[in-house]
Amino acid sequence: MGNEESEYNRPLIHYTPEYGWLNDPNGLFFDKKEKLWHIYFQYNPNGSVWGLPLYWGHATSKDLVNWKHHDLAISPEKDDEGIFSGSIVIDHINTSGFFDDSIDPDQRVVAIYTNHDSNEKQTQEIAYSLDAGYTFTKYKANPVIDLNLTQFRDPKVFWHKQSNQWIMIVVKSQDFKIQIYGSTNLKDWKFHSNFSSGFYGFQYECPGLFEVPIENSTKSKWVMVLAINPGSPIGGSFNQYFIGDFDGYNFAPDDTQSRIMDIGKDFYAFQNFSDVEEGAIGLAWASNWQYGNLVPTTERRSSMSLARRYTLKEININPETKILSLIQRPIIPDSITAVNSIVKTSFHPTINNILSLVAQDSTGLFDFKLRFKIKEKRFSNQEKITFDILVQSQVQDNEIDTVKVGFDAVISSYYFNRAIKNKNFENEFFTDKLSTYMEPLSYDDNNLPVFELYGIVDRNIIELYFNDGAVAMTNTFFMNEGRYPHSIKLVVNNEDSKFEFEQVSLRHLTN
């Protein structure tokens, strides 16, 4: 891993393509035989902006943070066509008939994707791999679903044990319909039902449905995910989700509430991995269509989010009510270790109100974890009771670039600020300031509210997890040319602090 200037804004443990353009994650699956994670993605190898022909790029990882680039996995037939988003299933029992006994049941890889043709018609096609996901053969009788539509895409397929069939979740994009189909062989599909809820936005994309375990329970619920672009209330692209039951034919949501997966600006087209050994794991494209083509990385653009483990849990939403929510926790393997760190199990900032970790030879990779309480229950409306985490670049030309995460105890809310005066990047849609209210994670013996914050900074992306993953916020940021994070500081902005930290960890990491 180098600190090359030219790569100052390439994340180390977030997947980025070697060169070219990347968007939606596709075909995510775990190869149980090789214990290998495969990701595919919308890929333009001919330029670092979105454009046709569009391919499925491919990468693999043993640990979800160190990635190996592979050759193009699936290619369109013509240069004005695209292999659009889709998914991969492992056809263990060879329902498709594509495999024989020479192929390990855990490596019977079938891709289901949208073919976008020269006439902009979108149909669902399938392809199979006889080499565990490296090369694919298109099914000769494609397409498997053709409704003669231009806005019909992004099939996510999984095996539904209870009803003994393959299920496809796909969108009639501009008709705002998530469609559910069933099949016994991945080739012949029968329409079951439509689902629609939440925000319309402009159109639906990249739907998904997966079973998510409820914490401290043997139960699970089904989570329907839906990407909307544009039309996020925050601007551009975002991912919604709905919690409910699924019988193989209809998705029955528990309620009509709208829920946002990640309240940052850079988390879109989420997909979960097929064939994981336990629980639910997925990741998203860490950019936004409002500016994804314009960010100041030239030879390649966009990265994925970290892979996250998903569970469901009842969380406090106000003093009276708990609701079942998606909990997201990044998967960070033990191979990622601290170069240096500041770790405290108790920090009373009355005495010492700044903790500063400066990396000598920075990797650009940091994380921080805070567990704190607020020592008073009420504040007057005009008090300022805050602390900040500052992520800062090395000093260059007497300038320093800063990204900030802070907490305001008076309104119990986190704020995030990525405003950086960048000579090479100014964009009116690159929202600088984001925020979220947080209810306390718990209360201590004196009934004082307790909060937790985990953040991971990787060159030009920061993922924030509030209250042990109850709320996530993912944002990219762009420091000036050659600059990237070199220090991380906790700054408490009050003389007589109202905060008490039970845990502070600031770490400079290496992969």
Next chain:
Amino acid sequence: MGNEESEYNRPLIHYTPEYGWLNDPNGLFFDKKEKLWHIYFQYNPNGSVWGLPLYWGHATSKDLVNWKHHDLAISPEKDDEGIFSGSIVIDHINTSGFFDDSIDPDQRVVAIYTNHDSNEKQTQEIAYSLDAGYTFTKYKANPVIDLNLTQFRDPKVFWHKQSNQWIMIVVKSQDFKIQIYGSTNLKDWKFHSNFSSGFYGFQYECPGLFEVPIENSTKSKWVMVLAINPGSPIGGSFNQYFIGDFDGYNFAPDDTQSRIMDIGKDFYAFQNFSDVEEGAIGLAWASNWQYGNLVPTTERRSSMSLARRYTLKEININPETKILSLIQRPIIPDSITAVNSIVKTSFHPTINNILSLVAQDSTGLFDFKLRFKIKEKRFSNQEKITFDILVQSQVQDNEIDTVKVGFDAVISSYYFNRAIKNKNFENEFFTDKLSTYMEPLSYDDNNLPVFELYGIVDRNIIELYFNDGAVAMTNTFFMNEGRYPHSIKLVVNNEDSKFEFEQVSLRHLTN
């Protein structure tokens, strides 16, 4: 109307209290006899921040833009209590028995509000006025609804002709329930049903239900409004709405979609006026609880939005789909006239790419209207095809403060920017950049997309109406001390412009 420096950030035609603190609009009604609009509001006359005791302040207007301050309308019994939000109905046929024939049927004013007592218990109470809304007598048998709750408030009452009863819409705030009650006398209330949908946020506040006419039709639908604070995806306070049918007992939404009334940061606690002669009219508090108590106006804080006329209309949401949406248009009377203006019925910015209207002796009140088409149908991903409307202060110490609204043709989206380096106001929750995708309003004969934008700037607030009110965005802004808008410019940012303006109107207004 003066240009007093001390009043540089007091809007002229948006209601602000003479001094003290204002939040939610309450008791909005139209006196048909006097042809007079009454507004009441959450009011702290003892300071310019929220605090108890809290009163109903009062103002009246003949035209909804020129307001007269009145004495306190309803006061709490004790200094640690508050008369919280509520509404007013005209009890024409004296169902309550509070009136006799000496009171004109159009002036039989009954207020229904939440009493917040010393123990933080919230109950619904009523009070009547025998002088057309200036002074009130509390009902001796108050409260009219007491569920022994601390989070139960904001009754909005109206007469429901079809079921011949008064309807109260009120929230069990932290239980996320909009409750519907019925009564024949305003004193005895019977529970009918609960409703819940959309975003949870932290809690429900200020619900409402009103009948809204569908444009070009004799039909109407019911619109349920709901204020959420905090918990807006954009941060802090926001107003949702749902469209459906109401039979006097249950609200049946047409769908489970979430809709936001105004995608700015400063539009909360919307309420419609009772007893209007035709259609539906309402207004909101033009601030946000994330920073409402902190904005740099010292002797008083907050204003209302302009009153808006509400209709429903099928709007384009993408090329395939139209959906019924709330249309909002500000009510601006003829008495508001142009001091000077630039008005063009055709503007081809190839030749002249800046239009600049500078006010000599600025009132700080401006409006602008644009109708434009985009002359190409597709752009490449990295083109920059934009124009800006710049609202700028007078130059002072070689500095100028700017608020910007722009349109980006490549992603068919508007952006708004209120980032101003203000020596007296820096706030991490005061989101600078907001944006919204817009589908074309219509297409011209050559199938080129046509858009419309109306904006009104009033000292320190800007209301934007996209596509004839299909989307509204309301934001306050804070220029440096003594500065306020003095010019308005249309700047097209391309040499060979891709825009063609069919209408441009930039006006410096006086009231």
